[in-house]
Amino acid sequence: MSNQWSALADKALAGQVLERTEAHAVLHAPMEDTLTLLDAAFRVRRAHWGTRVSLHVLQNAKLGACPEDCGFCSQSSKYQSPGGEAPMQTVGELVDGARQAHAARAKRFCMVTATRGPSQRDLDTICDAARQIKAEGMDLELCASLGLLTEAKAQRLAESGVDRFNHNLETSQRHFDQIVSTHSWADRVETVRLAKRAGMDTCVGGIVGLGEGDDDLLDLAFALRELDVDSVPVNFLDARPGTPLAGRPLVEPGYALRALCMFRLVHPRTDLRVAGGREVTLRALQAMALYPANSLFTQGYLTTGGATPQADHQMIRDAGFELELGSGEVVPADPDAVAHLSPARRGASLPVVGGA
Numbered sequence: 001m002s003n004q005w006s007a008l009a010d011k012a013l014a015g016q017v018l019e020r021t022e023a024h025a026v027l028h029a030p031m032e033d034t035l036t037l038l039d040a041a042f043r044v045r046r047a048h049w050g051t052r053v054s055l056h057v058l059q060n061a062k063l064g065a066c067p068e069d070c071g072f073c074s075q076s077s078k079y080q081s082p083g084g085e086a087p088m089q090t091v092g093e094l095v096d097g098a099r100q101a102h103a104a105r106a107k108r109f110c111m112v113t114a115t116r117g118p119s120q121r122d123l124d125t126i127c128d129a130a131r132q133i134k135a136e137g138m139d140l141e142l143c144a145s146l147g148l149l150t151e152a153k154a155q156r157l158a159e160s161g162v163d164r165f166n167h168n169l170e171t172s173q174r175h176f177d178q179i180v181s182t183h184s185w186a187d188r189v190e191t192v193r194l195a196k197r198a199g200m201d202t203c204v205g206g207i208v209g210l211g212e213g214d215d216d217l218l219d220l221a222f223a224l225r226e227l228d229v230d231s232v233p234v235n236f237l238d239a240r241p242g243t244p245l246a247g248r249p250l251v252e253p254g255y256a257l258r259a260l261c262m263f264r265l266v267h268p269r270t271d272l273r274v275a276g277g278r279e280v281t282l283r284a285l286q287a288m289a290l291y292p293a294n295s296l297f298t299q300g301y302l303t304t305g306g307a308t309p310q311a312d313h314q315m316i317r318d319a320g321f322e323l324e325l326g327s328g329e330v331v332p333a334d335p336d337a338v339a340h341l342s343p344a345r346r347g348a349s350l351p352v353v354g355g356a
């Protein structure tokens with residue numbers, strides 16, 4: 001049975017696309033195959049990413065009061081979720097956040113706003129912050145996640161030094177309208193295309209555990225391959241009180257690992273990130289996610305803490321992996337060097353998955 005997974009790794013390494021039935025089988029691999037499946041995914045990961053792990057830091061630049069109605073999100077103004085609200089941060093606050101991400105030895109710093117799309121004023125702030133962060137010469141790549149873009153806004157971001165734009169598709173096209181009604185899956189795809197056309201890398205993922213079926217997760221994985229995105233963050237729903245998805249259970253950890261392996265085998269070369277919800281979903285199995293995934297968020301998510309940089313450095317070092325910095329330089333993880341960093345999050349202390 002285990003040769004089945006090794007054969008899929010060979011196929012992915014040979015540049016062939018997995019059949020849908022093969023990707024489906026990965027999601028349903030028997031529990032006793034977990035290590036052989038992880039080994040197959042790791043062979044593919046190692047061929048393209050070695051044992052390097054990149055850390056990403058999110059900054060909630062504008063919290064809550066979002067007019068959109070994404071059913072998983074505590075930042076939507078449509079729901080009574082106690083996530084809080086806070087206005088757009090200043091350029092100085094954003095630059096300070098980047099300095100902290102740099103101190104945590106992150107590769108990327110991502111500025112996120114809860115919004116349908118950026119206003120001109122918010123865009124000015126993000127662009128000014130991007131220019132200042134770049135001018136300081138920090139060894140850090142810059143991302144932004146600001147909702148829907150226009151062509152002109154995408155160009156402004158790219159020109160101001162934003163390297164990558166995040167805009168998740170969240171789930172399959174078929175399942176999307178059960179989760180969001182204020183914009184469409186096609187709207188999201190269009191923004192990804194605009195970001196790409198403006199010359200930015202694209203970071204586009206989704207959330208496992210929204211009540212989707214296997215076919216939805218497979219549709220998402222193959223749609224992202226079709227879109228040729230550079231980075232795929234895989235979130236796991238940690239249902240927020242007050243949202244329509246409140247009370248939905250956490251994804252079972254074995255399924256979460258199989259989902260990550262499926263994404264790796266369908267996206268052999270992609271920057272694959274184990275994202276929001278990893279701490280509560282994978283619990284003691286978190287280090288195992290490093291075998292399919294090559295990156296993770298440290299310092300928590302948009303409104304709450306997750307693992308600290310110290311804990312993540314420790315996990316990376318203990319598992320025998322190394323850190324990749326913004327420049328591509330590879331250095332050992334060093335929990336002692338980042339022990340002083342205590343992330344301050346905005347808003348209520350509730351974990352949030354996803355963002356704009």
Ligand code: SF4
Pocket residue numbers: 066067068069070073074075076113114115116147354355356
């Ligand atoms: S996911 Fe983004 S667009 Fe949707 S409600 Fe939350 S902040 Fe708004």
